[in-house]
Amino acid sequence: MPIGSEQRPAKSGWYFHGPSGSSKSDIRQWWRERRFRYNRDLFFVGVGTWLLVLFAGSAAVKPGVDFEEPIMMVIGPPLYAIFANLAYTSGPVLDTVVYRGTPRKHLLKAGYVFSILLTALPGVWALIAWLCRGSPKPSHAGSLLDSNHRFQARLTDELIVF
Numbered sequence: 001m002p003i004g005s006e007q008r009p010a011k012s013g014w015y016f017h018g019p020s021g022s023s024k025s026d027i028r029q030w031w032r033e034r035r036f037r038y039n040r041d042l043f044f045v046g047v048g049t050w051l052l053v054l055f056a057g058s059a060a061v062k063p064g065v066d067f068e069e070p071i072m073m074v075i076g077p078p079l080y081a082i083f084a085n086l087a088y089t090s091g092p093v094l095d096t097v098v099y100r101g102t103p104r105k106h107l108l109k110a111g112y113v114f115s116i117l118l119t120a121l122p123g124v125w126a127l128i129a130w131l132c133r134g135s136p137k138p139s140h141a142g143s144l145l146d147s148n149h150r151f152q153a154r155l156t157d158e159l160i161v162f
Helices: 023-061 070-097 106-132 141-161
Strands: none
Touching: 023 070, 023 106, 106 141
């Protein structure tokens, strides 16, 4: 049966709970039918993440400083897409190697949720960095140590006064 020729119910639970056969080839087909949605959803989350890193990440750092290595903004997404699809492929492989008669629907759900969260993480990180940018940032590690020493000295002086 060609991919997508099966009638799918309109309810949202189809992706994780849709009908499946009992043979190994039916299980592989079950996974194949879900690959497009997996890639589509990761693509949209990835585009949002990429834009957040580009704009919020750039706004979170001083002018002239890169939030993310520029070359990784170019080659990172295609590499990530390749590795995400390799990870997705491990689902049906594992499902047919350790065959139990039906696809492990919780395996798909766990992998899907993990992939979406992992894809969104850099964007969330950039957004948090942008929201927290108002806090003073030392220009180098030495100034952080100097300010820490001054704080400890002031604290010690105040303790001695009591």
